[in-house]
Amino acid sequence: MVADAHALAPFVGKLKLTSTISAKSETAILALPHTRRVVRQGNVFIAEGRGASTCCFIVSGFACRQKLLAHGSRQILNLYFRGDGVDLQSALLPWADHTVLALTDLDAAFVPVQAIRELIKDHPEVGEAMWREALLDASIQREWTVNVGRRDGRARIAHFLCELHYRQQQVGLGDSRTIELPISQEQIGDCTALTAVHVNRMLSSLRSDGVLQARRGTCSITDWDRLRMIAGFDTAYLYPPLAA
Amino acid sequence: MVADAHALAPFVGKLKLTSTISAKSETAILALPHTRRVVRQGNVFIAEGRGASTCCFIVSGFACRQKLLAHGSRQILNLYFRGDGVDLQSALLPWADHTVLALTDLDAAFVPVQAIRELIKDHPEVGEAMWREALLDASIQREWTVNVGRRDGRARIAHFLCELHYRQQQVGLGDSRTIELPISQEQIGDCTALTAVHVNRMLSSLRSDGVLQARRGTCSITDWDRLRMIAGFDTAYLYPPLAA
DNA sequence: CGACAACTTGACGGGCGTCAACCGGAGTGG
């Protein structure tokens, strides 16, 4: 993994995908006070029901939002990686409705909420970009609702992989036919509301159809058109930059 | 239905539930240029893939966001009613990732996107309140993902009803034991990712357990504690006002 | 009173969950 010169640079890069960021705004973001540290795999760094005094910006590694139910089952709500600002919402809401935890070791920058609020106040352009980012996050959440609600197991996993590939391409992870997937089949199941066993069956099915190959930590797509068709994948909800 | 003196008053009321709105800001919101009109049941007023030049604020009636899949099935993503500002996101995103349609006849105010953008610019406090509103919407979306992903049919419908009741209470719809539910069982199914037949069975089950009664257009809850327990309902994700 | 939509109920089947056994690679300790 490349050691980034600046821990907030990937985040700025992400914002620029959907918003215009002036040089002045960029400087202001990079000037945010922050501490950069490693979060160990399995660590919860935002806990459901509690407020947060810092926001987190991921440089490398994987994190997820999740909710646990009384019965013991869990639903993963989204995955986050390089460039993602996790829980900017902490700046505006009094507590978190969900948990955020590290799925792998994480290299991340933590910024005090107060500094974010001041940044937004002094640079409305940045506030708008962050707001837009939150709307994109919500759009992804809607698609996940559709995914678990209305697609069968096979299509569900295919769609999950398509989205992941697209989002990783945007921030320079994986390559044109590879997805970084450093999570277990059980965790894929918690993303797609399936059991680990059924995830395994569906992955086998996709594999034997020659659509993909899965190794530890990565997934190679061998037939993109097929996968997209199985998934019914359309990038519109990810708001691809018009000037691409 | 009460004829509101001002079409945007319910929206201001909704904002005040989670944000502090100064008298000056309130005046500015109410001064927004708008046209008030009735949208007929079944009308699509925001179409997937297209941009919108106006935002919609509901005074009375029910609307929903939805997505259609290639196979023909649909997922309803959220319901909207009195006080809800539908698709403020149109002000920040170039197109809609979903469709919004009227489930009943709607009394609503339409405000030009441009006017919203100017309002936000001149009154950052309002921008923040709207941003917070968007975050709350996203929180609800997460819970819907959990609902269709991890609860069985009975709990799913129970949770759907609990949320609806809570949100309606907040804006003065229904009463302490009544939910306004002017939608068909098929539409409830599209909200909960079930078929109309199964919705019917689960409602029957809840009815025969003495938890609720359902009539055309309304639903009476006869045993709230029971329903909440079946649903595993916790209001935290709806961010109840602290000063209640 | 006829038409139509929505609700209701029953029979049947399939997708996915559950349980359980086995395999395979990575790390650990002797």
Next chain:
DNA sequence: CCACTCCGGTTGACGCCCGTCAAGTTGTCG
């Protein structure tokens, strides 16, 4: 270098929740 352990992946058997199909009932509106 080889046992041992452990976690995750793999595969099969079986069962249930919910989808599907179909028929019948109710309610509303003309």
